[in-house]
Amino acid sequence: MQITFLGTSSGVPTRARNVSAIALRLPQRAEVWLFDCGEGTQHQFLRSELKISQLTRIFVTHMHGDHTFGLMGLLASCGLAGSPQRIDIYGPPGLDEYLRASVRYSQTHFSYPVKVHTVKPGVLFEDEEFVVSCGALKHRVPAFGYRITEKDRPGRFDVERATAVGIPSGPLYGKLKRGEVITLPDGRQFNGADFCAPPETGRKVVYCTDTIYCEGAVELARNADVLIHEATFAHQDAELAYQRLHSTSTMAAQVAQAAQVRQLLMTHFSPRYAPGNDIELKDLLAEARAIFPQTAMAHDFMTYDVPRRQVTTLASSR
Template identity: 75%
Template sequence: MQITFLGTSSGVPTRSRNVSSVALRLPQRAEMWLFDCGEGTQHQIIRSELKISQLSRIFITHMHGDHIFGLMGLLATCGLAGNVDRIDIYGPPGLNEYLQAASRYSHTHFSYPLKVHVVRPGIIYEDDEFTVSCGLLQHRIPAFGYRVVEKDRSGRFDIEKAKELQIPAGRIYGQLKRGETVTLSDGRVIDGNQLCGPTEIGRKIAYCTDTVFCDGAVELAHDADVLIHEATFAHQDADMAFQRLHSTTTMAAQTALGAGAHRLIMTHFSPRYAPGNSVELKDLLLEARAIFPKTDMAYDFFTYQVPRRREVELIKAGV
């Protein structure tokens, strides 16, 4: 699971930061999922190492322009390129009507299946590998945060040990890999768990923007390996954050701390903290780290490989 930030500015783009969009690449299934699609997102994808042809799902948090103005252009490009099999879009009420109107007035017709799903709090998508759920945040209009959970997998099957035990290959191996208990033809009872390594704990990602500090964000981020959270304002501008229902750096850090998240990556920064101003982005990072040390600050094209829990344990142990 690889996260790539395609836009990290709030409201309007700057020379160095585009507006909101985050890509989640799933190499094991040659898919890319997109979270929000601000204006210019397709240009950012083209500039990155991501492939538009792998786009399969888009999750929209809310209907503000800096999160959706790039959606219609991206979908049109997918149709003209002709290399997308199907796209499912998830988002709040009004999203389908918006796309239908844009399609009608621009005379755009899609050459691939496109389905819009209106989300409600709870599970909105599930397959054999992943579960995606959403929850309400607190913003000026209905806004949803998303939680992606990779399902746990059985540990690596020890084929050599199975051969030593003279267990016949074939269907039985499949049963043992799944951790099942099997009775062999000679009467021996084999517990598959004894032939498998430790269970691989599935990774968890939470995406929360736009919102002021709220319980909904903490719930979505519970035990997340990575929490992606907006940090539009510095702590000194908390009054403005409450007025506009956006988060400060300290709110983002408190969300991560309260949720027991393992890492926080902040995004959606106000252009007011540009270099040379009294408060700069580096100051925002220090504010968050004072509360939650494992905090990073995203920038456009920043890529983060989400490690498995086992990998993190080995790194800590110096293995």
């Protein structure tokens, strides 16, 4: 799982930062999932190492333009970049109507199926590898955060060891991989747990923007490996944050601390904190780290590989 930030500015783009878009690359299945799609996102794809032809799912947090204005251009280009089999789009009420109107008035025709799913809190998608759920946030319009949970995977099966003790390959290996006890024709018994490495805990990534500090964000981010959270304003500008229902750097850190996440990645910064101003982005980072030290500040085209951790005991697997 690799996160790539394609846009980290709030409201409007700057010379260094585009508006909101974050890609989650899943190399094991040759897929890219996109979270929000601000204006110019397809240009950011071209400047990155991501392949637009691998895009299969788009998750939209809310309907404000700096999170949606890039959708039609990106979808139209996808058909010319390899004709994906299908793209599923998830988002709040109004997203389907917005896309239908854009298609109608621009006379755009997609060469592949596009399915829009109107979200509500709960599980949105699940397959054998992942579960995606969402929760309500607190903003000026309906807004949702997303949680991507990778399912736990069995530990590596030690084929060499099984062969060395004379266990024939075939169905018995499958039983051992599942942790079962097998009995050979000569009477010897073997426990599958002795031939498998500890299971690998599924990773958890959470994306929360736009929102002011709220319990919904804390619950969604509970025990996540990575929390991507907006930090539009500095703590000094908290009054603006309350007026506009956005988060400060300290609010993002408080969510991370309360949720006991492993890593906080801040994004969605106001352009007002440009270099040379009274408050700069480095000040927002210092504010957040004073509360939650495991904080990093995202920038456009920054990538982050979500680390995997192993389960060593039964208790730690929960």
